[in-house]
Amino acid sequence: MTRPIVAIRSVSKTFGEFQALKRVSLDVREGEVLCLIGASGSGKTTLLRCINQLTSVDSGGIWLDGELLGLREQGGRLHRLTPQQIARQRLKTGMVFQRFNLFPHKTALENITEGPVQVQGRKREDARAEAMELLRRVGLAAKADAYPAQLSGGQQQRVAIARALAMKPMLMLFDEPTSALDPELVGEVLSVMKELARSGMTMMVVTHEVGFAREVADTVVYMDHGAIVESGLAADVLGAPREARTRSFLSAVI
Amino acid sequence: MTAAHTLAGGFPDISKMTVARQAHWRRWLTAAAIVVVLAAIGRAFAGGQIEWAYVGRFLAAKVILEGIANTMVMAVLAMAVGIVLGVVVAIMRLSPNPVLTSVAAGYTWLFRGTPLILQLLLWFNLALVFPTIGIPGLWSARAVDVMTPFLSALLGLGLNQGAYTSEVMRAGMLSVDAGQYEAAQAIGMGRLRALRRIILPQAMRVVIPPLGNEFIGMVKATSLASVIQYPEVLHNAENIYYANSRVIELLIVAGFWYLLVVSILTPLQMLLERRFARGALQLAR
Numbered sequence: 001m002t003r004p005i006v007a008i009r010s011v012s013k014t015f016g017e018f019q020a021l022k023r024v025s026l027d028v029r030e031g032e033v034l035c036l037i038g039a040s041g042s043g044k045t046t047l048l049r050c051i052n053q054l055t056s057v058d059s060g061g062i063w064l065d066g067e068l069l070g071l072r073e074q075g076g077r078l079h080r081l082t083p084q085q086i087a088r089q090r091l092k093t094g095m096v097f098q099r100f101n102l103f104p105h106k107t108a109l110e111n112i113t114e115g116p117v118q119v120q121g122r123k124r125e126d127a128r129a130e131a132m133e134l135l136r137r138v139g140l141a142a143k144a145d146a147y148p149a150q151l152s153g154g155q156q157q158r159v160a161i162a163r164a165l166a167m168k169p170m171l172m173l174f175d176e177p178t179s180a181l182d183p184e185l186v187g188e189v190l191s192v193m194k195e196l197a198r199s200g201m202t203m204m205v206v207t208h209e210v211g212f213a214r215e216v217a218d219t220v221v222y223m224d225h226g227a228i229v230e231s232g233l234a235a236d237v238l239g240a241p242r243e244a245r246t247r248s249f250l251s252a253v254i
Numbered sequence: 255m256t257a258a259h260t261l262a263g264g265f266p267d268i269s270k271m272t273v274a275r276q277a278h279w280r281r282w283l284t285a286a287a288i289v290v291v292l293a294a295i296g297r298a299f300a301g302g303q304i305e306w307a308y309v310g311r312f313l314a315a316k317v318i319l320e321g322i323a324n325t326m327v328m329a330v331l332a333m334a335v336g337i338v339l340g341v342v343v344a345i346m347r348l349s350p351n352p353v354l355t356s357v358a359a360g361y362t363w364l365f366r367g368t369p370l371i372l373q374l375l376l377w378f379n380l381a382l383v384f385p386t387i388g389i390p391g392l393w394s395a396r397a398v399d400v401m402t403p404f405l406s407a408l409l410g411l412g413l414n415q416g417a418y419t420s421e422v423m424r425a426g427m428l429s430v431d432a433g434q435y436e437a438a439q440a441i442g443m444g445r446l447r448a449l450r451r452i453i454l455p456q457a458m459r460v461v462i463p464p465l466g467n468e469f470i471g472m473v474k475a476t477s478l479a480s481v482i483q484y485p486e487v488l489h490n491a492e493n494i495y496y497a498n499s500r501v502i503e504l505l506i507v508a509g510f511w512y513l514l515v516v517s518i519l520t521p522l523q524m525l526l527e528r529r530f531a532r533g534a535l536q537l538a539r
Contacts, residue, residue: 054436091442101437104533105455115441147533
C-alpha cells in the first residue's frame, strides 16, 4: 500500500466528564476504504469530526496529507491556526452527515455549486457543468432544480455526497450516512458509495451496515469506549474477530 | 335500488345522501348584537361634536400629505438603520469573541432600557452637552446645525429599533439547525460567509413576520418625533388644530392615514414571506 493520507497519533478528546477518545492512533492510506464500527458513544463519530475539525482534539495530533491539522509548530511550541487556515485545511476533506444537512433554500444544483463558486471562486458555468455531471453520477440529473424538501431521504443524501465531491476532496468522510434513512432507501445510497469506492476514492465510513463493510471496506476498525479494540482486513475483523468484545458486538448487530 | 338498500352486515348505504347545512344560529345572534353595538357607537359619533366637513376638507390637505410622506420617509429610513444595526449586533452577540458579545449586549441593554421619547429628546438636545461636534483638526460644526429634527429622529428611532431588531434577528439565526452551519463549514466556508449565504437567508423566513410587526410599530413610533419638531403627519395635524381648534377632526385625519398605511403594508409583508419561503412552500401549506 501507499503512504498514509491520514495519520492519527494518540488523539484524546473529552466532553466535560465524558472521555470520547482515548489515545487513538490510526493510519488511512491513499485509496483505502476504512469502515469504523462500534456501539453509539464509542467515539467513532467524534474521530471523524476531528479529522475535518468540526471538533478539536485535546491532545495528540492528526496529520492530513502530511500537514498537521489545526496547529502549527514554531520554535518548539504549538500555535493554533486561524479560522481561515482551518477552513483551507477542511477543503481536503468532504463530509457527508447523518442528517444530510442540505441547504433547504437552495436547489440540488445550487447546493452542489455553492462551495466551488463561493469558496473556491470557480466560474459559475464551469461549476454548474461539473455539478450536473456529479448529479448524473449519483443518478439524479432529473432532480437538478428540485429543492431538498421535494426529495426523498435517499435522494437528499445522494445530493449531499455530490456536494462533498464537488470540492474535489482527497478524503471523503461519511458519518452514518444511512442511519436516518427508511430501510428501502438505504440501498441507493450504499450503491453510490460503492461506485465511489471502486473509483479509487479514499473513504472513512462510520456505519452500522456490516454487509456494506464486508463488501466494500479494505479495513474495518472496531471501537468501544473511545478506544480502538481491533482493526485489520475487513474479512478478518468481520469474519474471524480476535477480540471477545468485537465478537459480541458483531453477534448483536448481524 | 331504494333507500332500503343495505351494505354488508346490514349497514345502510349512505354514499348517495347529502349532509344537511348547519344552522349556526348562535353566530347569527352574536353578529346581530355586534352590528347593533357598532350602529349605536356610529350614531353617537354622528350626533357628537364633530364637524365631518372639516375631516373631509383636511384629509387631503397639502400639509397633511406632506406629513404622511415625511412619516413614511422616516419610518423606512429608520427601519433600514434598525435592520442593518440589528443584523450586525445579532452577529456580534452570537460571536465567540467575548468583547463583541459584551458590546452587543451593552447596546441592547442601553437602547431597550430607556424610553424612546427620552432618547429622541436627548439627540435633539445634544447641543446642550456638546456645543460643537466633529473630528478634532478635520471637521467641526455647531451641534444645533447638525442635530436637525430629521437627523435626531433618524438616530433616535434607528438606534432604538436596532436594539429590538437585533433580538429578532438573533432568534431567527438560532432557529436555523446547527447542522446547517456545520455543512457550510465542511465545504470550507468561514463564519461570516456561512452566516451570509446559509444562515441568514434561512433565518429571514422566521424573522419576517416579527419584522413586519416591528415596521408597523415604527410607522406609528414616528409620531413621537412630533415632540422634536419633525414635520410628520401628527405634528402637522397638531399645527393645524392649534390654529383652528378642530382637534378631534384633525386627529381623525391623522388616524385615517396611519390606518391606510398599515393596511397597505400587510399584503406587502405576505409577498416578502412568499419570496423567502423558497424550498419550503409545500411544507408551509
